[in-house]
């Protein structure tokens with residue numbers, strides 16, 4: 570069954586790019602409505618932005634949505650990943666600025682409050698996107714692909730010169746709370762040299778050692794170090810999960826990213842949907858739903874508090 574949240578949830582935190590305080594409130598929404606954002610700081614007629622792949626403006630740093638009025642919202646990927654991982658299909662998300670707050674740089678604070686609010690089943694079956702043919706995109710530096718599979722899984726490989734990251738690979742089936750348990754607390758990471766370049770360009774003004782893992786060569790500069798030895802690749806999988814949720818429903822297929830990122834994953838969805846032979850919409854029975862993210866989750870899947 571499709572799910573929404575039991576009651577409204579509010580988050581406040583800093584925008585990564587602006588450095589300003591941002592408030593976000595998730596509201597329950599009707600079955601079949603999907604995930605929508607609403608900017609409350611602009612005129613109400615132009616503030617609605619659907620969480621959908623065709624509203625994405627390609628970006629290396631984050632996922633930016635833009636509606637037909639030119640109203641945009643950036644950094645949607647972590648909240649989208651949290652909703653995907655919790656199996657929430659319908660929700661209205663109000664934001665009072667042009668970006669979603671970065672919180673601790675992971676999806677765990679979102680997951681924690683979604684689980685605490687509760688998830689309710691709605692009287693409509695889940696519709697998933699079943700991958701029928703392999704689809705691949707490659708930008709010369711990395712690649713992303715989707716292959717047919719009877720479950721949703723993500724495999725990711727990264728390779729950084731910085732010894733604190735290096736080469737990392739991980740593969741995970743997304744059912745039974747795997748996203749919450751294994752990926753949701755992994756934070757955004759960046760190189761110390763990138764931080765200087767971004768600040769010089771007026772970007773990432775809200776970026777701190779508390780909301781990103783900053784590495785310099787073999788050293789992890791952020792206090793407390795890493796949450797997982799391979800936190801970086803886990804975060805890339807988290808990002809992919811959020812970006813794939815912009816397909817408009819759960820994907821039944823296997824995603825493989827090699828040094829991929831937001832722009833490539835969006836290009837992959839565009840290619841998938843460019844040919845009707847590549848996919849089909851299916852109405853999920855219980856057996857299929859068991860292989861999708863959000864099935865079998867439990868409030869104890871998050872091992873500690875992040876608020």
Ligand SMILES: [Zn+2]
Pocket residue numbers: 646647757804808
């Ligand atoms: Zn991210």
